[in-house]
Amino acid sequence: MKKIIVAIIMLMSVFITAQEKLNHYKYVVIPSRFDFQKTADEYNINTLLKLKFKQLGFDAYLDTDALPREVKTNMCSYLKPMLLRKSNMFKTTLKMQVLDCDNAILFETHEGVSHSKSYKIGYNEALRDALKSFGNYHLQYVKKEAVVVEAPKTVSELQAEVAALKKENNRIKFKPLDTRLPHQSTTEITVDEANSYLIAQSTVTGYRLVNSYSKKIEYILHSTKLKDIFIIKNNSGIIYKKEGAWVHEYVDKYRTVMEFLEIKFEK
Numbered sequence: 001m002k003k004i005i006v007a008i009i010m011l012m013s014v015f016i017t018a019q020e021k022l023n024h025y026k027y028v029v030i031p032s033r034f035d036f037q038k039t040a041d042e043y044n045i046n047t048l049l050k051l052k053f054k055q056l057g058f059d060a061y062l063d064t065d066a067l068p069r070e071v072k073t074n075m076c077s078y079l080k081p082m083l084l085r086k087s088n089m090f091k092t093t094l095k096m097q098v099l100d101c102d103n104a105i106l107f108e109t110h111e112g113v114s115h116s117k118s119y120k121i122g123y124n125e126a127l128r129d130a131l132k133s134f135g136n137y138h139l140q141y142v143k144k145e146a147v148v149v150e151a152p153k154t155v156s157e158l159q160a161e162v163a164a165l166k167k168e169n170n171r172i173k174f175k176p177l178d179t180r181l182p183h184q185s186t187t188e189i190t191v192d193e194a195n196s197y198l199i200a201q202s203t204v205t206g207y208r209l210v211n212s213y214s215k216k217i218e219y220i221l222h223s224t225k226l227k228d229i230f231i232i233k234n235n236s237g238i239i240y241k242k243e244g245a246w247v248h249e250y251v252d253k254y255r256t257v258m259e260f261l262e263i264k265f266e267k
Helices: 003-024 042-055 071-074 118-134 155-172
Strands: 028-029 057-063 079-085 092-099 105-108 112-114 200-202 206-211 219-225 229-232 238-242 247-254 255-261 263-265
Touching: 003 105, 028 042, 042 057, 042 079, 042 118, 092 118, 105 255, 112 118, 200 219
Parallel strands: 028 057, 028 079, 200 263
Antiparallel strands: 079 092, 092 105, 092 112, 200 206, 206 219, 219 229, 229 238, 238 247, 247 255
C-alpha cells in the first residue's frame, strides 16, 4: 500500500511539472497527417485533437490552417503533438507526446486502447482514452521569458577583445616608474635627505654608489663589456644609462620595475 501511495505522489509530481511547461504556450499546431495515416485527417483523429486542445484552452490549428503571424515566424511559439501507434488485428493502441521546437517531450499520455475491429472507431476510441491523461487540466498561460542569444562574434571583434585584454594585462603587470631615490622612505624626510643623490666612486671592478646624505653604500656595480651597463652585486637587476638618465631595472615577482636614479661621478 505504501509503495502505491509513493507511486501516485510521484506521478502527480510529474504531471504538475508537465502542466507548468505547457502553460508557457498558447498555440498548438497539429500535423494534418501523421506517419501512419494514408491521407490527411484520416479517421478524423487530427480534427479530434484540434478540438481537444481548444477545450484545454489553447489556440489550436492544423498545419494546413491559416496560422497567426507569431506562429509562422517563430517555430518555438507553439507546441506540436505527435501520435505513436501500436496496432494489430485485435486492438488499436495510441499514445500522444507533446513536443516543443527542440523535439523535447513536455507531456506524454498513457497508451489509449480500443478493441474495435473498425479502424475509424478504433482510432477514435484509443485516442479519446489516451487524452484522459490530461484530467482536469486547463491552460493557465504564463508568458515564457525570452532567452536572448547573442550572435557569434566576428573575427575582428575577437581580435579587438584580445588586444584590449593584452593592454589591460600590461597595465597590471608593469607598475608606473618609481622616480623616488633608492630605498627612500615614505615617512617625513628632511630637505637635505630629499635633495640627496648617489655618488659614483670608482673601484677595481666598477663603481660603488654612495648616498650623498646618509653616506651609505647603496649599490656596488660591476662593469660589463657594454658601455654604461652595470651588474649590481648582491642585488637584482641592472643599472644602465638611457637617453641621458640612469635607470635601475629589475624584476619584482612577475613585474618589471624601472627606477630612475640621480648619479654624480666623482672626479
